[in-house]
Amino acid sequence: MKGILLSMLGIALCVSGAWAQQPDVSLLTVHYKFEHVRDTNNRDKPYTEHMVLLVGQRSGVYKSGEGGLQEQVSTNPDGTTRRDTRRLGSPAEYYQYPNEKRLVRKDMIFQSEFLITDVLPVMDWRIKGDTANLGGLHCQKATTHFKGRDYTAWFCPDVVVRVGPWKLNGLPGVIIEAHDSRNEVRFIFDGITKSGATSILAPTKGVKTSEKEFDRLLETWHKDPQAFLNGMAQGSDRPAPKIDVKPGSGAVINNPIELPETK
């Protein structure tokens, strides 16, 4: 029996005035079952992924909990080394810094890393009287409208960090469950565990870009991967890798998380 483990996280803090200088490390991990109806013609089979939110004292990072990059190294018959990499889960990571009102998104296209730094979105939350117990945590309901969807979120006032999954943030406690009104985007609470003190420092490695530019690159990658790789190779010493594009029936995405506002 797995049983119940009560973990008392007694973290002695050295509270000096120098808040910002302290590197924040994760104390808790909130697990989500992320569900997204990407294709409205196929509502029965939403995209699902295990996601995690690492929560520190004043920041959080939301990323895939599937295990990230997996690498297999083998030796070819001709003596050369063969490296197979396989990514499990989506590459995007969202770093939220509520005190600094900053959101850093790290993402990847093929093997190139990108950094998108933006202002943390401000959400007009309406707090509701509804309460729930999720995984032993006392939670309260709040609703907002964000990027074309009406969200319902459950936050935990006992964990006073104003972060949440994806871009959701700004409630007086960690958002541990959220879904939109059509149940097309769902961050379903799947547990909370003690975290292994991972740094939540914003990444610095990667091509700094804007969200708009990144979306354009992603579109290029989908339409013409070789053109994307050639573009990325410009300004670096290495030649662009050659790849064979295998046309396949990629997953249909006709219902992105962020929808245009219809007013």
Add this chain to the structure above:
Amino acid sequence: MKQILGLGCGNQMKRIFGWLGLLLVAGAMSPLSGLAQTIHGTVRDSMGRAVPFVSLNLSRQGAIIAFTTTDTGGAYVLRLPGGLAPGGLYLEARCIGYNQQTRAVVTLPSTIDFVLGVSASSLPSVVVRNNRPVLRTSGDTLSYRVGDFSSAQDRVIGDVIKRLPGISVASDGTILYNNKPISSVYISGDNLLDDKYTIATNSIPQDIVDQIQVIDNHQPIKVLQNKVTSNDVALNLTMKKTGRIHLLGQESIGAGLPGNYDVNLNALLFKDEYKAINYLKGNNTGDDLQRELVSHNAADNEQRIGNELPATLLSLGAVNDPALSRQRYFFNHAGMLNANNLVNLKSGWQLRLNAWYLHDRQQQDYSQQTTTFLPGDTIQYREVQHNQRNPDVLHTQLTFNLNKPTCYFNDVLLMDDNRGVNYSHLNTNGSLLEQVFRDHSMSLSNECNWIGTVRAKNIIQAYSYISRWAEPEDRTIGPSYNAELFNHGMSYMQLVQHVDVPTWYMNNYVSFKIPGDVLTKSFRAGVSVQSQRLGSGLSLLQSDKTFTPASDSSVNKLSWVRKKGYAEAAFDVPGEKLRLSLSLPLIFQQLSYTDTGYALDKGLSRWYFNPQLSGKYQTGLEHFVSFQYSYRNETGGIEDVYQGYILKDYRTLYANNADLTLRQDHRAALGYNYRQALRLFFFSITMLYHHVVANNIASSVITNSLQQRVVMPYRNSMDSRTINGFVSKYSFRLHTTFSGDVQWQNSREVEIQNGALLPFTTTAITLGLNADTKLNDRIGFGYHATGIRTDSHSPAVASADRIDQLVQQAALYYNPTHDLQFNLSGEHYFTGRGGNAPLTYFFADARVKYHVKKWRMDWQLDALNFLNVRTYDALYLTTNTLTSSSYTLPGRIILVKLLFNL
């Protein structure tokens, strides 16, 4: 700041909204305390340094209603929702690394500064688990997620409901939430079945239901919401997407030995615009299909309508049912077609049809010995009966409903036709008798209720009910039953008793409600008329096939008219903390009844005042005190005034020779209800006091062959006190719902037997214990025990009687693989009576279910009562009568079933 403004606007807020908004747009973070309801201040540490990014949460009753954070200078401004009163508000400052601090908000606006001490720990205790059951509360709604409590062997939603913490299910299928019976089960917000919800809980597959919601203070009529209080608790089932799209069906076809069948074919649909529960069922394995048709709030419905109808007057003889679960003793051959369909039209109208037809052939074999202890005498009866009942039940209900915030309309057209031909071979004190009892009740009624709003908010209501009811009953007993008494000792063929009470009834009223800020005043005026004729005759079919009357005093031709005019003032306080409902009806009742055969021509005209008060005071967010008092004047019905003898059963001759029964009925109740929904803990205690004063009393004259009951004009009273407790808790550690209930009931009444006035005291203590574990998806366990101790005592008779009964049920579920399920269950019954050897019975059932993937079907093998218990003996104690009965049981049944889904 934007989010705080968005929390809602009162009148004051609205007025100043314009320029306040302007200031905000300008980015003004400066204190605006003088302009609107705000709380502002600073947060510093013990060294006097400003603490930035501190969360400030304003809460009431444990729930946050507004929040903000301190800026880099440690200052904050918290803007409040409009119309907020300061009472019960708390402001807390929270920041990791500092001690949390809470302050009461006494005035508004106000300035509250915090000084926070440094704390060592940063985050609270955290439970590192994810698959724990979750309850969600939203105002008056509590939601259970079905997946948290269901197990692989559950078939229908009723299997899950009985396992939910806080909910219990009585043996007749009545669902209680924290020990209060629910009013109805809604399906995605639609009322498909009124209070006959067992149809739903017995047929909706559990895996299509997403949540089971308990709605407290449920007022289903939208016009009356927040204006007229309701203490009803309703359940609502929300469906998963899969359940809302397709036609569903859980089909099973079974056959077995000895000559058994069990078929269940259903078609269910739960779309938003169309809902249906239609099924065909049949079995001879003892599953009583009539139990699905139970109207769980029949008493409330009767009181609402106000038409008191006599119960079926004749019977084949008093036969107690054994204190076993019905399937253990029931011999049946039943089939039922049941159709329940609801259509939501775009215009807001809802059309509904509920119709069923049931046919059954029920058999019963039993022998009984009845001993009645009287002062100085003991009387015994011995009987052996073989009974067969053939009920045909036809029910049709058409409902038209419109439920909008401005208008409500509901019309129910109801038609019932229940007929039965029942036979009994009887051996009573050595004489062999054949009885045939034909019973046919028919009713047709229409209930129409319209509620609308006038002049913006006042509410007007018109109500009309009209019905016609008749139940001709004929029973023959022969040959030569009690010839000494009925035919001067000469033999004859049959004794024929006929009785019928055709009834017309109508009730109409109009009401006007004036909702205020605190109070809703209602005024109601109406009239009701009940017109009945009781016709009965007891005759003899002589050997020469002629009919002769059995006696000159066994014919009734009684006419009865009851007219009522009433006016009522009612007051409702639908507050958050206090909910009160007071109704003060003044009734003028005019009664007249005549039977020329007995020169009976009587009337009674009287004023009555039947006040009623009920209320609920919220002592906290999740606990409340409820109270109720009612005083009712009740007048007997036509069955209390007939003067000619009716042979109700072969042992009971009944007639009235007293005036109409007048009763004054007091009821008082006080309850406390507590829950901690998030901890899955429920507790309630209720005390009830019931006092009835009546102007006459039923008297029995017992002889060795007949029991004659006559009503005597002696004023008497009955008292009953009941204390009822319920507790339920889900243990997260053991994955188990534990619940327990206890009831103590003490009643005192008086009976006259053979001219002696006998006071009786009966005390019954009931104790129930339940534990249901879903250890994991593979193993589950259930245990239920109910113990009842009944003490009956009369100071006039030396003997005091005590009966102890204990029923224990245990079940073990084991699913070794996804496709294979085992279930083993047992029931143990214990009955003990002081001085006698206790009776113990044990029944065991087993089940194996195997899923065949290729066929997408399940095979199920059931072994019911596999220890093959074939007879049951029981002792019953009622006041001073001891009944010892022996019943034949169906014995072992082996059944193979094929189960598949549509």
